[in-house]
Amino acid sequence: MDNILKLLENDSRLTSAQIAAMLSLSEEDVASAIAEYEKNGTIVAYKTLIDWDKTDREIVSAVIELKVTPQRDRGFDKIAEKLLNYPEITSICLMSGSYDIQLIIEGKTLREVAQFVAMKLAPMECITATSTSFVLKKYKDKGVIYAFPEEDERGNCPV
Numbered sequence: 001m002d003n004i005l006k007l008l009e010n011d012s013r014l015t016s017a018q019i020a021a022m023l024s025l026s027e028e029d030v031a032s033a034i035a036e037y038e039k040n041g042t043i044v045a046y047k048t049l050i051d052w053d054k055t056d057r058e059i060v061s062a063v064i065e066l067k068v069t070p071q072r073d074r075g076f077d078k079i080a081e082k083l084l085n086y087p088e089i090t091s092i093c094l095m096s097g098s099y100d101i102q103l104i105i106e107g108k109t110l111r112e113v114a115q116f117v118a119m120k121l122a123p124m125e126c127i128t129a130t131s132t133s134f135v136l137k138k139y140k141d142k143g144v145i146y147a148f149p150e151e152d153e154r155g156n157c158p159v
Contacts, residue, residue: 004033005042010143012046049144053137060134061090061106062113064121065099067129076100079126088116099131110134 003023007014014022016031023030037043052059071078076094079101083092091104107113117132138146 004030005037008034008043012048049142051138051146058108059106060108060110060113061104062135063133064103064105064117065095065131065133066101066103066121066127067098068100069126069128070100071126079124082124086116086120088113099129 004019007019007022016027016034019025020027020030034043068076068079070076074081080092080094083089083101083103086105088105088107089103090106091102093102094100095102105113105116107116113132113134117130121127121130139148140146
């Protein structure tokens, strides 16, 4: 039944009938599996991926890496729980490597993102260091390749 999840991850608009036909299963079995995945939390949400550069909406995204001091008895979970309350944060991940937590945040301007880091994140006692990188352009997101303009061969480096 993992094939059902793979299909839905690639296109959440697929109907049970379409998935059943693709996998040679009954529509009832597919619908039942999806209902169970939703009930047990395997399917967390259905989302639409939007290329905001093709709209009038002005948005700035940044990747923020945090070095933190884990909280007694709750480790990193207590910190993540507190960060969940900020609507500017669209993603929170516990990481291995030189930083502990990675955030993706969105704001209207570079200044708004910088203010969020300076006024909301940096003052938290458990955060010992931050590193902010601004997203300049998305080429691929969640496995989806964004459209590219016509190629200009001048100055391209071979891959």
